Amino acid sequence: xxxxxxxVFRYRPEAEAxxxxxxxxxxxxxxxxxxxxxxxxxxxIDPTLSYRWSCRMGxxxxxxxxxxxxxxxxxxxxxxxxxxxxxxxxxxxxxxVIRDLVIEMTDFMQKLGAVQPWIIRDESDDDPDxxxxxxxxxxxxxxxxxxxxxxMLCYSACPVYGLDSKFIGPAAIALAQRYNLDSRDEGQEERxxxxxxxxxxxxxxxxxxxxxxxxxxxxxxxxxxxxxLIAANEAVKAFLLPRWVR
Amino acid sequence: MTTDFxxxxxxxxxxxxxxxxxxxxxxxxxxxxxxxxxVWFVVYLLLLVRSVGAGPxxxxxxxxxxxxxxxxxxxxxxxxxxxxxxxxxxxxxxQAMVLKVRGRRVPGVALAGALYVAWFAVSAVILLLVLx
Ligand code: SF4
Ligand code: FES
Numbered sequence: 001x002x003x004x005x006x007x008v009f010r011y012r013p014e015a016e017a018x019x020x021x022x023x024x025x026x027x028x029x030x031x032x033x034x035x036x037x038x039x040x041x042x043x044x045i046d047p048t049l050s051y052r053w054s055c056r057m058g059x060x061x062x063x064x065x066x067x068x069x070x071x072x073x074x075x076x077x078x079x080x081x082x083x084x085x086x087x088x089x090x091x092x093x094x095x096x097v098i099r100d101l102v103i104e105m106t107d108f109m110q111k112l113g114a115v116q117p118w119i120i121r122d123e124s125d126d127d128p129d130x131x132x133x134x135x136x137x138x139x140x141x142x143x144x145x146x147x148x149x150x151x152m153l154c155y156s157a158c159p160v161y162g163l164d165s166k167f168i169g170p171a172a173i174a175l176a177q178r179y180n181l182d183s184r185d186e187g188q189e190e191r192x193x194x195x196x197x198x199x200x201x202x203x204x205x206x207x208x209x210x211x212x213x214x215x216x217x218x219x220x221x222x223x224x225x226x227x228x229l230i231a232a233n234e235a236v237k238a239f240l241l242p243r244w245v246r
Numbered sequence: 247m248t249t250d251f252x253x254x255x256x257x258x259x260x261x262x263x264x265x266x267x268x269x270x271x272x273x274x275x276x277x278x279x280x281x282x283x284x285v286w287f288v289v290y291l292l293l294l295v296r297s298v299g300a301g302p303x304x305x306x307x308x309x310x311x312x313x314x315x316x317x318x319x320x321x322x323x324x325x326x327x328x329x330x331x332x333x334x335x336x337x338x339x340x341q342a343m344v345l346k347v348r349g350r351r352v353p354g355v356a357l358a359g360a361l362y363v364a365w366f367a368v369s370a371v372i373l374l375l376v377l378x
Contacts, residue, residue, distance in 0.1 A: 013254040069267075096255035104255055137349040159271060162260040206338065207274045225342030 004028040004079055005086035006037055008049065011097050019097070022046075023086065028079055034089060035063050035074040038101075051101035058215060061149035064156065065101055066090040071156035071213045092156040094165070108152055111168050114194050115176035120187025138183040145178035145223055147216040154210035154220050160203055167203035168194065170210035170220030177223040180230070188230070196231040204228070277334040283327035290321070336361045 003025045011019040024045055026037040035053055042049050053063040056075045063074045068088050079087065095103035126132070154170035161167050176195055180188045195201050204224045211221040265271045297308035311317065339361060340354030 011256045013256070019256055091258075093258055094260070096257050098253055098255060104253070135349070137346075140351070159260065159264055162264070205274075205278070206342075207271065208338065208341075209268070209270055209274075211341070212270065219341065222341040222344075226344060229342070 002028040004037075004083060006034075006041065007086045007088045008038075008041070008101070009088075009090040009097075010049075010100055011091075012048075013099065021088075026079075028083060028085075030078075030080055032079050033075050034065070034067055034072070034077045034079065034087065037079060037087075038074065038089070049101075050099045059149060061151035064092050064151045064153050066093055066156065071153040073151060073153070073215050076215060092152055094156050094158070094162040095152070103152075105152065107165060108150075108155060108169070108171075111172040112150065112175065114168065115172050115179075115191050116187060117175040117179060119179060119182060119185050120190060121184060122186060132184045134183055141183075142178045142181040145174045145181070145218055148175055148178070148218050149216055151215065153213045153215060154218075157209040157213035159207060159209070160205060164199075164203070166199040168197075168200050170204075170214075170224065171218070173201060173204075173227055174218050174220040174223040177227055180227070192231060192234060195227055196235065201227045201231055273334075277331065280327040280331035280334075283324040284331055286320075286324050287328060332365065336365075 004027075006024045006026055007021050008024060009019055010022045024037075024041045026032075026040050029036075032040075033056075035056060038049065038051055039053075051063070051065070051074075053075065054060040055062075058073055058076045061073075065072060065074045066089070067074065067077050068082060071092060074089070079085075089101065091097045091101045091103050095105065095107070098104050148171055150171060152171065154174075155161050158167075158170055161169050173195060176191045179185045180191060201224055204221075206221060206225060208221045211219045214220060261267070265275045294308060297304040312321075336358050340357045343357060345352040345357060
């Protein structure tokens with residue numbers, strides 16, 4: 001069986017001050033993704049290698065890594081597409097590294113919570129026995145943003161986030177828009193407080209790399225520009241109109 | 247922000263020349279830099295308005311100044327950059343603008359097409375005014 005070399009980023013904080021690279025030869029199988037190769041390494045060659053994964057089918061968003069320089073889901077990136085190799089596997093960029101390919105994601109989790117990614121609604125007038133119906137066109141408004149799997153590839157691709165991690169970032173804004181544009185939601189104003197800050201939508205310079213990196217076709221860059229329009233509109237209204245008209 | 251647990255994290259740094267590491271980053275930086283040409287045309291227009299306001303003598307001097315070879319080269323270069331700026335922004339506009347007509351999203355090509363039509367129409371009017 002043909003083989004391919006993986007050049008894997010290693011960082012063992014208890015043993016070494018700086019990261020190193022370690023090479024592993026793995027079978028080059030047509031149906032193997034980078035994640036399968038890492039699992040092979042862990043089971044057959046080196047049980048000390050650390051990385052995150054769960055579903056193996058592009059759903060859970062936990063296996064994001066930098067493969068040959070690009071942010072990728074390692075379960076969806078096939079060895080044969082990078083043959084003859086070597087394939088360099090590094091942790092996602094722009095995040096602190098805990099160990100090997102495992103990054104620290106508290107920052108992202110906190111930002112995600114900050115935009116309140118759930119339906120905010122005053123339900124006191126709703127009849128509990130009636131469904132809140134939505135037309136296909138209303139659903140179209142937010143559907144693509146709802147496909148996000150929180151894989152953080154977009155943060156890894158974003159140079160703005162890399163240079164200043166205070167920027168709230170692509171997926172958080174896309175998810176805010178997922179709810180803002182939902183006809184059942186009434187939380188736009190609350191979310192706007194977070195989004196319209198300097199570190200919110202205005203941090204974005206529209207590089208557009210988040211959209212190219214996203215494995216789910218979410219288009220966070222588009223979501224951010226649309227959120228900018230809303231934020232700008234509201235700012236102009238707040239400036240020109242008295243409160244009771246707005 | 248990180249967790250409260252003690253960890254010796256490895257910090258990844260963005261290299262100084264990060265914008266050369268990908269073609270798309272480089273294109274972005276070029277697009278941003280071409281805005282300098284747009285600023286130049288604003289300044290140039292203001293200078294023109296000032297000279298017109300100051301009387302015929304000043305206006306003549308402005309025309310002579312503009313006819314110098316280096317000014318012509320500068321303006322030609324600025325025009326090229328401004329065109330690149332416009333086209334690259336038109337390319338990304340459909341992503342930022344969602345227009346719905348009768349519940350359906352207007353396709354990006356149509357949106358960008360409308361922008362080009364408007365651009366050429368305005369340019370044609372200006373050209374007519376100048377030539378007439
Ligand atoms: S927007 Fe796309 S790249 Fe970003 S976290 Fe969601 S699925 Fe991943
Ligand atoms: S393992 Fe779940 S997305 Fe890759």
